[in-house]
């Protein structure tokens with residue numbers, strides 16, 4: 398994608414800031430809407446080249462105004478993090494549902510060609526399958542966050558039927574990389590390892606996840622913005638299953654930390670979120686855009702450590 402005017406909601410966040418960097422570097426005009434809940438993660442040299450609005454995505458009139466003349470909207474603004482969502486289910490839902498209404502209104506009024514929406518693999522809920530999950534299986538969202546994401550997927554499907562707005566919903570699987578904060582497991586383990594504190598793993602550590610390197614996730618997101626019409630859902634997954642215990646071991650090894658690895662009970666409020674097993678298939682993605690995430694967890698963590706040292 399180049400020479401496009403691209404609006405990115407949540408562009409100052411972790412994935413958003415990487416997306417904004419890649420879009421600017423490819424020669425696009427980028428407009429960011431963000432309320433900076435986590436500070437501004439956009440690198441300074443990139444920030445100088447974008448248009449930034451500290452605006453709430455639920456403020457429909459402002460989003461419509463700011464989005465005039467845009468070719469595409471990446472809607473990535475959200476409230477997330479297991480503990481934060483558990484503590485704030487109302488705000489989580491409001492941001493998702495009202496935020497999507499603003500983006501939809503902006504797309505309709507300003508004749509914007511496409512919406513790319515950050516959904517989540519959380520929509521699969523507790524489905525513990527013997528194989529990777531694909532987009533065809535029946536979803537089972539359990540949290541306000543995952544329910545709202547699923548609601549918005551269905552909403553986007555109807556927006557195409559009713560208003561002809563093209564869109565994709567991306568179900569990201571545990572994205573990690575530079576500038577992620579310690580709401581998520583990998584940065585939390587890194588922080589503990591760096592000061593040789595115990596690396597605390599919830600439960601047995603046997604639970605699995607599929608970790609996707611952020612640059613891969615963003616590359617897929619940009620290609621999905623360029624290709625395809627109608628409404629489609631895509632997993633963006635690395636297709637490799639790692640236990641949380643293995644992640645702890647790997648981070649300890651790569652950082653040469655003397656931390657012990659401690660298995661502790663998950664706080665009660667996390668209980669319902671503890672999914673035993675999850676990894677995804679990116680076959681549909683690869684068929685569609687000729688690309689799928691391919692950075693192995695160890696490789697991604699090594700790059701991340703290198704970046705953190707600089």
Ligand SMILES: NC(=O)c1ccc[n+]([C@@H]2O[C@H](COP(=O)([O-])OP(=O)(O)OC[C@H]3O[C@@H](n4cnc5c(N)ncnc54)[C@H](O)[C@@H]3O)[C@@H](O)[C@H]2O)c1
Pocket residue numbers: 406407408409410411412413430431432433434435436452453454455472473474475476477492496515516517518568569570571572573
């Ligand atoms: N990180 C992951 O592993 C992951 C996995 C699945 C889905 N996602 C989705 O990808 C998107 C980006 O996630 P992230 O990890 O970069 O999260 P993040 O928290 O780092 O970024 C979200 C950004 O949205 C902004 N925001 C929140 N509410 C807003 C509002 N009302 N108005 C304007 N801005 C608002 C925040 O200030 C923040 O900068 C989210 O939609 C998230 O649900 C992320």
